[in-house]
Amino acid sequence: MSKRTPLIAGNWKMNKTATEGVELVKEIAAAVGTESSVNVLLCPPFTALSAVSAAVEGTHLGLGAQNMHDKASGAFTGEISASMLRDLYVTHVILGHSERRSLFGENDAFINRKVLAALSASLKPILCVGELLSEREANQTMEVVRRQIEQGLAGVPAAKAESLVIAYEPVWAIGTGKTATPAMAQEVHAFIRKLLAQQFGAESASRILILYGGSMKPDNADALLAEQDIDGGLIGGASLEAKSFVDLVQIAAKSLRD
Numbered sequence: 001m002s003k004r005t006p007l008i009a010g011n012w013k014m015n016k017t018a019t020e021g022v023e024l025v026k027e028i029a030a031a032v033g034t035e036s037s038v039n040v041l042l043c044p045p046f047t048a049l050s051a052v053s054a055a056v057e058g059t060h061l062g063l064g065a066q067n068m069h070d071k072a073s074g075a076f077t078g079e080i081s082a083s084m085l086r087d088l089y090v091t092h093v094i095l096g097h098s099e100r101r102s103l104f105g106e107n108d109a110f111i112n113r114k115v116l117a118a119l120s121a122s123l124k125p126i127l128c129v130g131e132l133l134s135e136r137e138a139n140q141t142m143e144v145v146r147r148q149i150e151q152g153l154a155g156v157p158a159a160k161a162e163s164l165v166i167a168y169e170p171v172w173a174i175g176t177g178k179t180a181t182p183a184m185a186q187e188v189h190a191f192i193r194k195l196l197a198q199q200f201g202a203e204s205a206s207r208i209l210i211l212y213g214g215s216m217k218p219d220n221a222d223a224l225l226a227e228q229d230i231d232g233g234l235i236g237g238a239s240l241e242a243k244s245f246v247d248l249v250q251i252a253a254k255s256l257r258d
């Protein structure tokens with residue numbers, strides 16, 4: 001891992017009521033509440049954001065959301081705007097997760113509008129990219145990732161580049177127990193950093209966090225986080241229990257010292 005401060009982000013997906021979320025936060029905070037060498041982010045469902053926001057106050061834990069709409073307000077039944085998230089002290093928002101892309105039909109153009117809207121509202125987007133198994137097997141991984149990065153980040157002003165976080169999540173590894181090998185992940189992370197350098201310059205690109213996501217667990221995190229361009233993790237399944245999530249934070253802290 002590089003000198004970038006690692007980020008371990010928990011994506012709770014459609015799990016945890018507000019009450020359950022607060023319980024989980026208490027357990028996590030008790031174990032890592034003051035660990036400051038790693039940034040830790042919790043991304044609960046919308047309905048738990050308010051309660052979790054109150055529960056993380058005074059701890060080192062940050063708050064993210066899992067999605068938002070690109071418009072500021074209006075007739076968009078069921079949607080949430082950037083300013084609604086900001087009002088709850090949310091700092092980050094996951095955008096373009098593969099579940100949003102595949103189950104809810106989000107395309108690169110829509111995701112790009114959300115990225116721009118998040119940045120204008122001073123929210124940090126966590127832009128998710130990654131190939132399907134069929135695309136990897138057809139040797140299209142780099143092409144797919146290039147399209148998702150270039151289209152997802154179109155029009156992002158260079159001055160805002162360092163507010164971006166990218167998550168490389170090979171779709172075939174999400175929730176499947178299969179992980180990319182550290183070498184496979186590093187190859188794509190290095191490619192993403194090259195694309196970021198082309199768009200924003202090498203200096204800014206060297207400061208942008210690129211997280212790995214896809215069945216990251218305490219038993220494989222060490223090797224993944226040892227790679228040069230892997231700056232942390234976007235964690236689904238293993239973020240739902242305090243023990244595995246806290247272990248991941250501690251592994252990231254240790255990888256900084258190694």
Ligand code: PGA
Nearest residue numbers: 174175214215235236237
């Ligand atoms: P997983 O999910 O850790 O359960 O594979 C990661 C994600 O979808 O962000």
